[in-house]
Amino acid sequence: MPVILVSSDNQDFKVDKEVAERSILIKNMLEDVGESDSPIPLPNVTAAVLTKVIEYCEHHRNDPVQVPEETDDPRKRSNDIEEWDMKFMQVDQEMLFEIILAANYLDIKPLLDVGCKTVANIIKGKTPEEIRKAFNIVNDFTPEEEAQIKKENEWAEDR
Amino acid sequence: MKQAFVDIPELVTHLAPYLSPADLLSCVQLNSTWNTAFIPFLWRSIDDSIHSWGDILLQITNLRPQPQSPATTTEKAIETTPNNTPVGVRTFDISRHRDSDYNKDRDWLFAIFERYGHHIRELNIQSPLILEAVSRKESCTGLRSLVLGLGTNVNWPRTEYLPLPPPLPQQSLLPILPGLGTLDTPPVVGGSVAVAPSPSADGGMGAAPDLPAFEGFEVAPATVAAHGFDATSVDQVEDPYQEPDVELSDPLFPDHLTLADLIITKRDERVTPESDKARKEYMWTIAQHTWHLIRTNPGLVRIDTSRCYRFYDFGISDDFIFATLRLLKHLKDLNGNDLFKDLHFWRLWDALPAKIESLSIIASLSPSGVFPLPDPLPKVNTSLKVLLAGGSTTVNGLLTLMSIFPNLTRLGLQKVEKNPEYMSNPNSIPLPPSPFGGQYLRKLEGSVEDWETVFHYIPSIVEWDAQGEPLDEDLALLLKDHCPNLESFKQQYPPWFIDERFTAVPDDDPTNQFLITHHHLRVFDSIVNYIKVDEMLREP
Numbered sequence: 201m202p203v204i205l206v207s208s209d210n211q212d213f214k215v216d217k218e219v220a221e222r223s224i225l226i227k228n229m230l231e232d233v234g235e236s237d238s239p240i241p242l243p244n245v246t247a248a249v250l251t252k253v254i255e256y257c258e259h260h261r262n263d264p265v266q267v268p269e270e271t272d273d274p275r276k277r278s279n280d281i282e283e284w285d286m287k288f289m290q291v292d293q294e295m296l297f298e299i300i301l302a303a304n305y306l307d308i309k310p311l312l313d314v315g316c317k318t319v320a321n322i323i324k325g326k327t328p329e330e331i332r333k334a335f336n337i338v339n340d341f342t343p344e345e346e347a348q349i350k351k352e353n354e355w356a357e358d359r
Numbered sequence: 360m361k362q363a364f365v366d367i368p369e370l371v372t373h374l375a376p377y378l379s380p381a382d383l384l385s386c387v388q389l390n391s392t393w394n395t396a397f398i399p400f401l402w403r404s405i406d407d408s409i410h411s412w413g414d415i416l417l418q419i420t421n422l423r424p425q426p427q428s429p430a431t432t433t434e435k436a437i438e439t440t441p442n443n444t445p446v447g448v449r450t451f452d453i454s455r456h457r458d459s460d461y462n463k464d465r466d467w468l469f470a471i472f473e474r475y476g477h478h479i480r481e482l483n484i485q486s487p488l489i490l491e492a493v494s495r496k497e498s499c500t501g502l503r504s505l506v507l508g509l510g511t512n513v514n515w516p517r518t519e520y521l522p523l524p525p526p527l528p529q530q531s532l533l534p535i536l537p538g539l540g541t542l543d544t545p546p547v548v549g550g551s552v553a554v555a556p557s558p559s560a561d562g563g564m565g566a567a568p569d570l571p572a573f574e575g576f577e578v579a580p581a582t583v584a585a586h587g588f589d590a591t592s593v594d595q596v597e598d599p600y601q602e603p604d605v606e607l608s609d610p611l612f613p614d615h616l617t618l619a620d621l622i623i624t625k626r627d628e629r630v631t632p633e634s635d636k637a638r639k640e641y642m643w644t645i646a647q648h649t650w651h652l653i654r655t656n657p658g659l660v661r662i663d664t665s666r667c668y669r670f671y672d673f674g675i676s677d678d679f680i681f682a683t684l685r686l687l688k689h690l691k692d693l694n695g696n697d698l699f700k701d702l703h704f705w706r707l708w709d710a711l712p713a714k715i716e717s718l719s720i721i722a723s724l725s726p727s728g729v730f731p732l733p734d735p736l737p738k739v740n741t742s743l744k745v746l747l748a749g750g751s752t753t754v755n756g757l758l759t760l761m762s763i764f765p766n767l768t769r770l771g772l773q774k775v776e777k778n779p780e781y782m783s784n785p786n787s788i789p790l791p792p793s794p795f796g797g798q799y800l801r802k803l804e805g806s807v808e809d810w811e812t813v814f815h816y817i818p819s820i821v822e823w824d825a826q827g828e829p830l831d832e833d834l835a836l837l838l839k840d841h842c843p844n845l846e847s848f849k850q851q852y853p854p855w856f857i858d859e860r861f862t863a864v865p866d867d868d869p870t871n872q873f874l875i876t877h878h879h880l881r882v883f884d885s886i887v888n889y890i891k892v893d894e895m896l897r898e899p
Contacts, residue, residue, distance in 0.1 A: 274375070274376045274400070274403075275376050276376040276377055277377070278377040297363070297364035297365075300364055300370065300373075301364055301370070304370060304373075312373065316373045316374050316377060317377055319374055320374050320377035320378055320382075321377075323374070323378065323382055323385070323386065324378070324379075324382055325382070326382075326385060327385060328385045328386075328388040328389055331385055331386070331389060332389055332390075335365050336363075336365070337365050337389050337390055337393070338390060339389065339390050340390045340391050341388070341390060341391065341394075346388055349387060349388050349394065350384075350388055351463075352471050352474070352475070353384050353387060353401060354411065354415060355405075355409070355411045355412050355415055356380035356381055356383060356384040356401060356411070357381060357384060357411055358379075358381040
């Protein structure tokens, strides 16, 4: 049973219901709408990004649904990205961020996780200046503020 | 216009679980958005035993004047004036310390914890200074897990704080107190206080070998009897309402803990009055901060004080401890060895929340462990999974205990004896024909006399740590036959069967058939034989 998704730039995408429902947002919308055939508009996602997202969902259509673990500890590892996902994520940075934003909006947790792991791996080992450069982050600290923050949190430094 | 990913805190936060503290440190410096998003993750878990905290603590200036301590593992220079008397403010070779060229002092440290303390959820403290930092202004009230290891050996050289007294006749038994010189002297209101006696020329702790020994007060038995203690086991308990012979400073947190909650012991005759007072004052300060910290963190789920420095000179009243525990409605895991020593087990049980899952109170001095069980029997509790406590009992007692805590997976007792031949105790429960509670018990610790019966009634046991019980040939062979489920057996003495005779012929060796896992073989003494037996066990 195909479902039609419409990107923000008005492109139609026909996908299987099972694939579309990897997105919890779409899943809930479909449940509300019922048997109707009308296309689902996604005003926050462009066609280029939606293509990638659908590609991911197609590949992972048979994955078991993740159950969040009941643990107090939020720490997770980022070195366990499977090979297909790694290749999938080899896109330019702008697209990478767009995919993460889309995964967040569409509520596709595994894709959000993979995206974040990828970004985390870029951050790893870099100095603040290097990270700013990599992501075009604007620094709004004065040099004194920055030095103070660094000193206060010095315990976290790698030895 | 859509915001960029890097500017949306809610999204940027998703990255945090994947980043190490060092990376989080880089991230909190990027800009204010990232700072706000990542600080809670960076400060979530603090453990001051790591090397970098040790480094920082060593840089703290404005300590009290210290006598020069002997060379330790560090190469840091301790500055002294030309005639070699110690200097109050210690300066360091700054170039060794990355690029922080500010002077760090105690107030700076306290300010950091005031600022970030409310993010901390897991805290592991070894240093009294950190304890003071988190407790003093109630800046840390969101704790879920607290591990106290005050007085434990840690990697950073503690002796730089300590006045190491040269052995003087009256002070040879004075233990080295970690961080003695580092605590704030509380504001004194009409009481005389000296936290650390000022060092004399010989670097000792107020040496005055000519002072007459203090007579001390009579030991009053009243408090001892009320708590059911054997009078001989705690022989220095004083009536708390009697004027203590040592004047301690006023309470820091009078709403939480006052001098009336203390049980102050007689003066230690082996040391000078000044030393005794200094030590008591030190203990008093540590106790206040410890209990204040616990009481202001009602969200605590886990407390572990098993590596805490024992407060020899005085204790805290049981009622105070029970009242404090009653505040902790979410407590699931209590390892109270040391800080919660010598409590009456069932009164303690009464003060704990019903959802408690793990309880370890091995009170070595306490005459009352879990047994005797109270009459009437306590309500069944299905939540407790781990119980490590003292006490000896019979097989019936053990089974009764299992019926009170049916979901136990791990149990540690001192000793389980055989049931007496003639059971005259009206409370004794006749052995039932079928398993009686304990269907989930996997690990049993303690010496068990009548293991046949025990394992028959609790067949789920796969690990037995028999502690001091010597293993003999009959036991080994019988265990093999009767307890096919037993996977791991451990005990303190090397068993008889680590012997050259038996390793020669693998198939005949009862150990080969008996032992199923390898890991407990590490308790054995004989390395040569260990390897041989281990090889044997690896054969299909």
